[in-house]
Every structure is written in structure tokens, then in C-alpha cells.
Amino acid sequence: MDKQERKRLLKVFVVRAVALYALWLVVYYGFIQPEGSLNAWLTNLVIQGTVIGLDLLGYETSGEGSLIYIDNQPVVLVADACNGLELFALYAGFLLCFPGPIRYKAFFIPIGIGVVFLVNVLREIVLSLNYKFFQQTFEFNHKYTYVFVVYGVVFLIWRYWLNRYSAIAKN
Template sequence: SDLWVGDPCNGVALFAVFLIFLIAYPGPLRHKLWFAPLGLLTIHLINALRIVVLAIVVTIDYELLNFQHDYTFYVIVYGWVFLLWAIWVKRFAPGRLRTSGA
């Protein structure tokens, strides 16, 4: 009963997608220098939590593993990366949309 994490599930691809977006999308370098490590840290923590929960799911009901792995956690992890992008665009990107009071 060993725990094994395959290369596609180790989070490195998520790190790359997040960083490529952050580098390519305009914004102040001073904000990128703190937002990038913070984003990578939170992605890593969510992915580590995902692995822990999947290990628990396997001990409870092995039949649930594939669904949780293939669907539930993809939505959560990629949803988090999307949320980070949305925060970047809304808060730090130049020329972001501004709403007027009129």
C-alpha cells in the first residue's frame, strides 16, 4: 500500500501554466515578484491537500478514487489557478476595467 504520485499529478505543469500567464500578461514587476511565489505556494498547498484527500478516499472507498481524481480535484485545482488569474487581471493588470458610479 504505497502512495505514488505520477508526473502529471505533481503540480509542475500547473506551476508552468500559472507562471507563463503571469509573465506574459502585463502588470507591474514589483507585484509579479510577490504574486508569483504566493501563487506557486498556494497551488502547491492545494495540490498537496488534494493528494492527502485522495489517499484518504482510497482507504474509504476505492471505487470513488477515479471520479475524485479525474473530475472533482481537476475542477478544484484548475479553478484555483483560474481564480489567481482573475485576481491578477482585476487587481494588478494595467488598463483593467473600471466601473463608474454613473
């Protein structure tokens, strides 16, 4: 790929990214709304997945409202900001902005969102156990460790798609 083609692909990416970001803001704040039913539904889905996972590990678990309980002790509050919606949009937006065949994007976007959802549920499971058994490390792990892991998974999926199916991979 020559320098001119790289510049063109970069321009396409930047223009698409700016347009998609503007569209996301309009859709999110205008229709979905931060306190809307989609966020509530997704947060509840994350809580249900976390409770199921903890139950499978043998813990007495429940979810009430936004809280997850282990042995009747509240361990994690799953806020709407932690439900993964914005991360799904970021992941999908990257694939949509980068030049490449739409058929691969149509396949990889839902698969990737599913993987990110499962990783987020695993994150909540581990955070719940972290709080129950090692409260002193909870804040650090919540703020840094688990965020790094989730974004790392997203980056690896992006990288795989970029190297395998994007317009760059073809050149």
C-alpha cells in the first residue's frame, strides 16, 4: 500500500468516525437516553448474567435493583455506565468506520458485542468476588485492572478484524 492510499484510508476513517460519533450522540441522548429503558434492560441483563455465574460457582447470590448480593451482603452495584452499551457502540463504531467489506462487519459486530458482553459479565463476577473477599483491592481493580482487561479484549478483537478482514489487510 503506497503513501497516498494510506492517507486516503486515514481520511475515510476520520470522516466516518466523526460522523458516527455525532450520530451516536444524537441517538444516545435524543432517543436511547442515559436513563432510558435500553440501559435499564441491559443493566438488568448484566446483573442476571452475573447472578447466574456466581450461582454456578456455588455462591448464594441474588440481584435486587442494581445491586448484586452474595450471602445477603451487597457486593457490587451495576450502574448503567457499567452495562457495556457505550463499549458496544465503540467496538461497532470502529469496525463501521474502518474501510472493509460490509459482510465481514455484519458478522463480526454481533459476535464481538456478544464476546464483550460475556467479558463484562465475567468482570462483574470477579468484581463481586473481589469485593466479598478482598475489599481493600476493590477500588483499584474496579478502576484499573478490570477496565484494562475489558478494553484489552476489545482491542484484540479489533486487531484480529483489522489484520484479517479490513481494507488494510487486503493490501
